[in-house]
Amino acid sequence: MAYIVVATKNAHKVDEFRALIGDQNVELKSLLDYPDFPEIEEDGKSFKENASIKALAACKYCDVPAFADDSGLEVEALDGAPGIYSARYAPTGPERIEKLLKALDGKENRRARFVCVIAIAVNGEVIDTFEGEVKGRIADAPRGEGGFGYDPVFIPDGYDCTFAELPAEEKNKISHRARAFAKAMEFVEDQMSVLDNDFL
Ligand code: IMP
Secondary structure: OOOEOOOOOHHHHHHHHHHHOOOOOEEEEEEEHHOOOOOOOOOOOOHHHHHHHHHHHHHHHHHHOEEEEEEEEEEEHOOOOOOHHHHHOOOOOOHHHHHHHOOOOOOOOOOEEEEEEEEEOOEEEEEEEEEEEEEEEOOOOOOOOOOOHHHHEEEEEOOOOOHHOOOOOHHHHHHHHHHHHHHHHHHHHHHHHHHOOOOO
């Protein structure tokens, strides 16, 4: 069976990608399967640069096709923060949410979007990148137990509940990651014949 590596050690993301791939004839591995993989410095200036850095590093290290996502939350009233610094906005998940809610205290505009860029690397080269977004607003307080990261405070447009209150299958239909992934899959299916390996 062909396999592809997703350049992340985040078990939640691996689960989301595994669900998105579904029962296609491909095995998804992640950096959790490569415990000696060195820490990657995400020093890019954009989601696209960071996704490319991670996909390339995994492709070279594991010597198989790899993809990576870089994602984050952009809040309008905070000029796009935390953006590419979403994972580093504060030391722990609850502290990140607390800091975000404090920063929005008293602000009327709570519009936000999750963004995800997926980069695909094959044969030591990034061949393309794909962006997905989901728009919504920041809740007044955290709600729900599911998902990860900022999910308890993100209410996607068209819903009254947060991402953390939605069943995983529902989030996977509309999320920024699902949308970027769908574009990446379309590309892979189109390009299958020119990729010189058994990628998908
Ligand atoms: P990355 O692993 O460098 O892409 O960091 C992304 C960070 O953005 C995560 O650590 C989360 O804080 C946040 N994030 C990205 N996607 C999601 C999501 O689907 N739900 C909640 N938070 C997310």
